[in-house]
Amino acid sequence: MDVVRTGKVVxxxxxxxxxxxxxxxxxxxxxxxxxxxxCAIGAETKIGAFVEIQKNxxxxxxxxxxxxxxxxxxxxxxxxxFIGHGVMFTxxxxxxxxxxxxxxxxxxxxxxxxxxxxxxxxxxxxxxILPGVxxxxxxxxxxxxxxxxxxxDFAIVAGVPAKVIGDVRERMDSEKK
Numbered sequence: 333m334d335v336v337r338t339g340k341v342v343x344x345x346x347x348x349x350x351x352x353x354x355x356x357x358x359x360x361x362x363x364x365x366x367x368x369x370x371c372a373i374g375a376e377t378k379i380g381a382f383v384e385i386q387k388n389x390x391x392x393x394x395x396x397x398x399x400x401x402x403x404x405x406x407x408x409x410x411x412x413x414f415i416g417h418g419v420m421f422t423x424x425x426x427x428x429x430x431x432x433x434x435x436x437x438x439x440x441x442x443x444x445x446x447x448x449x450x451x452x453x454x455x456x457x458x459x460x461i462l463p464g465v466x467x468x469x470x471x472x473x474x475x476x477x478x479x480x481x482x483x484x485d486f487a488i489v490a491g492v493p494a495k496v497i498g499d500v501r502e503r504m505d506s507e508k509k
Contacts, residue, residue, distance in 0.1 A: 348369070359376075366379060367383075392409055398414075413450075424463060454472045477493075478492045478493050
């Protein structure tokens with residue numbers, strides 16, 4: 333990843349946390365309306381308004397993350413991935429605000445469950461991605477789907493919970509005819 337800076341301001345005063353690593357030609361369309369901290373964003377990636385990308389997230393090159401999406405700690409997004417509007421990632425299988433004794437949970441009281449989105453995958457608007465899944469290469473997640481388990485490479489999934497309904501390669505072959 334080509335690092336442009338790890339400071340306060342990039343280009344037209346793009347306000348992101350000082351610990352964010354931005355690759356070459358990253359575009360943030362509404363820089364005053366994002367929340368990026370502790371993450372790494374690959375070259376030529378585009379980020380829409382009202383996007384939050386938390387610490388320890390890696391976003392590959394030439395990705396597009398549409399407005400109102402939330403990418404939480406523990407998510408790895410490989411190159412050329414499309415994230416639709418309002419996509420939500422989660423990283424805790426059993427979230428709770430308090431421990432059994434009633435004390436408020438801290439970072440030491442739970443463990444991040446990692447999620448991976450493979451190269452060229454596409455996630456439709458308002459999809460929810462539960463923790464611990466891998467979304468396969470070039471897979472397509474339908475709008476509004478809830479992904480609860482791994483998605484194979486080239487699969488098209490939709491529904492709640494998301495189920496395989498097709499194969500990207502078959503759709504591409506039929507379009508060529």
